[in-house]
Amino acid sequence: MKNTSIKNLVRKNILQLQPYISFRDHNEFNVPVMLDANESPFGECNRYPDSTQKKLKNRLAGLKNLSPSQIAIGNGSDELIDLIIKIFCEPKKNAILMMNPSFAMYAFYATINENKVLKLDLDENFEIIKNDFLKISADSSLKIFFLCSPNNPTGNSVDDIEFYLQNFNGIVVVDEAYIEFSGKKSSLELLDQYSNLIVLQTFSKAWGIAGARVGMAYASEEIINLINTVKAPYNVNVLSQELILKTLDDDNRLQDNVNNILIERAWLQEQFKEIECISKVFSTDANFFLIRMENIDNIYGKMLEEEILTSRRDPAIPGCIRINVGNREENEKLINLLKGI
Numbered sequence: 639m640k641n642t643s644i645k646n647l648v649r650k651n652i653l654q655l656q657p658y659i660s661f662r663d664h665n666e667f668n669v670p671v672m673l674d675a676n677e678s679p680f681g682e683c684n685r686y687p688d689s690t691q692k693k694l695k696n697r698l699a700g701l702k703n704l705s706p707s708q709i710a711i712g713n714g715s716d717e718l719i720d721l722i723i724k725i726f727c728e729p730k731k732n733a734i735l736m737m738n739p740s741f742a743m744y745a746f747y748a749t750i751n752e753n754k755v756l757k758l759d760l761d762e763n764f765e766i767i768k769n770d771f772l773k774i775s776a777d778s779s780l781k782i783f784f785l786c787s788p789n790n791p792t793g794n795s796v797d798d799i800e801f802y803l804q805n806f807n808g809i810v811v812v813d814e815a816y817i818e819f820s821g822k823k824s825s826l827e828l829l830d831q832y833s834n835l836i837v838l839q840t841f842s843k844a845w846g847i848a849g850a851r852v853g854m855a856y857a858s859e860e861i862i863n864l865i866n867t868v869k870a871p872y873n874v875n876v877l878s879q880e881l882i883l884k885t886l887d888d889d890n891r892l893q894d895n896v897n898n899i900l901i902e903r904a905w906l907q908e909q910f911k912e913i914e915c916i917s918k919v920f921s922t923d924a925n926f927f928l929i930r931m932e933n934i935d936n937i938y939g940k941m942l943e944e945e946i947l948t949s950r951r952d953p954a955i956p957g958c959i960r961i962n963v964g965n966r967e968e969n970e971k972l973i974n975l976l977k978g979i
Contacts, residue, residue, distance in 0.1 A: 639834040642807055644860050647781060647834075652725050657867040660689050687876040690866075694879055697886050698854060702826055708856055710865040713873045715815060715838045715853030718865065719784075720747040722836060722855070725864050726781045726809055727753045733779040735806075737766060739791060739954055741813065744784040754779065764792035764920065768801065775806050782809045787825075788816040791951055791960045793922030795822050803832045809861075811836045818844035818896050819903075820923035826856055833858050841882055843925060846895050850878040899925050902963045909973045916976070917957070926962035934959065937979060944975050 645653065661674050678684045695706040702709075712718035723734065729752040736744045738757035745755045758774055761767055775783070783806045787796035796802075796812075803810050812825040814837055825837050836857040842848035852874060855865060885891055903925065910919045910929070915937055918930040931937050934957050938950050949960040961972070 639803065639807060639810075639832065642834075644833055644858070647726050647808055648864060649725065649728050652864065652868060655867055658871045660686070660871060662686075662688070663690055683876055685876070686872050687874060687879055689871045689873075691874055691879060694874075694882060697883060701886070702856065704826070704829070704856060705859070707859045708829065708862055710855040710857075710862050710869070711874050712853045712855065712869070714842065714851040715813065715840045715855075716743055716747075717869070717873060718838060718853055718855045719743055719811075719813075720750075721865050721868050722782065722809070722811060723747050723751050723753060725868055727751060729753065731779065732781045733777065735774065735777075735780050735783040737784075737786065737789060737796075739764075739789075739951070740784065740786045741790045756780065760792070764789065764794050766796065771802065772805060780806075780808055782811060784811045784813060786813040786815070787822075788820050788923040790815065790924070791926070791949065791955070792928050793920060793924045793926060795820050795923045799825050800828065800832075803828065803835055806834070809834050809836060811838060813838045815840045815843055816924035818892065819899060819925050822923065829856060829858070833860070836861060841885075844896050844899070845885065845892055847881065847885060850881050852878050852882050899963050902966060902969055903927075905966075906963060906969055906973070909969075913973070913976045915979050926960055928955070928958055928960050930957045931959060932957075937976070940979060941972075941975060944971070946972055946975065 675686055677686060691711040694711060695709045698709055699706045710718065727734065727748065733754035733756050734744060734748045735756045735758060738759050748755050756774055756777060758766060758771055783802060785796050785799065785802060788794060789796065799812060812835065814824060817824055817839065825835065828835055829837065836855055838853060838855055840853040841850060906927065907919065910916050915932050916929055917932055920928040928951065934952060938959060941948055951958040951960055963969070
């Protein structure tokens with residue numbers, strides 16, 4: 639980032655906003671009788687969750703070699719994307735930049751916030767053209783650049799993240815929802831060097847806990863304080879926090895999940911080579927494939943008939959379907975169907 643302080647990027651009303659602080663957020667309050675929050679005294683889940691998610695942040699800090707003050711927890715990464723846009727982008731004035739194609743929710747939340755969305759078209763291999771980036775990033779209305787790596791829906795990783803951190807005069811959000819499948823280094827290693835970096839991760843993919851809706855933002859303490867100021871007081875429920883903490887006690891859960899996905903991904907890749915209706919399988923660092931197929935209308939229809947749901951990506955990406963890696967039974971059903979077409 640080019641000599642711009644974070645405060646200069648934040649909306650003025652956000653800088654003046656006072657966060658909602660629960661009485662229970664104060665460490666000095668540790669009492670057995672809680673009559674402060676108008677909760678029911680009856681029931682198994684009758685108390686509000688810890689709004690600061692202390693236990694979960696402490697566990698994640700140990701895993702990531704960071705301070706708890708560098709971590710914000712969201713109701714999925716989607717909530718964090720929404721909050722980041724609200725913090726830095728003035729409605730009807732500022733813009734976000736995103737790769738095209740990429741994860742649709744960046745544009746979705748920007749549009750809700752009445753922010754312009756500038757799209758950086760990728761080349762034929764779905765890679766960023768750096769000269770195009772330098773031209774478009776000169777737009778003075780831009781506040782945030784969303785980099786999805788590995789990218790959804792294309793599956794490939796973004797190389798040279800530091801180039802974009804150094805040459806974007808705003809916040810760079812690196813969305814690492816699929817990083818565990820890639821074998822690449824996380825951008826978490828760059829947090830100490832770049833004050834304009836936010837890294838998003840999630841429990842929805844490699845951890846296999848999408849139903850809990852828990853995502854994480856890692857950034858400087860200054861940015862995390864802003865996220866905690868804007869977020870809802872009890873944004874992550876008790877059941878989700880307890881489930882994640884229990885899952886983190888299983889030392890083998892993550893690696894076992896990733897290994898199983900990688901085995902199935904490699905098996906699928908070999909099987910795709912024998913299928914005539916597939917014209918191209920794009921390289922992937924994620925738990926899914928982007929595949930170009932002949933006569934996509936017919937193929938997609940037949941998959942639906944056989945109760946196989948995939949993600950059709952045309953017309954945005956002509957002739958393409960995104961298919962995520964399933965278990966062996968699911969994968970065999972898919973391959974047998976495609977071979978029979």
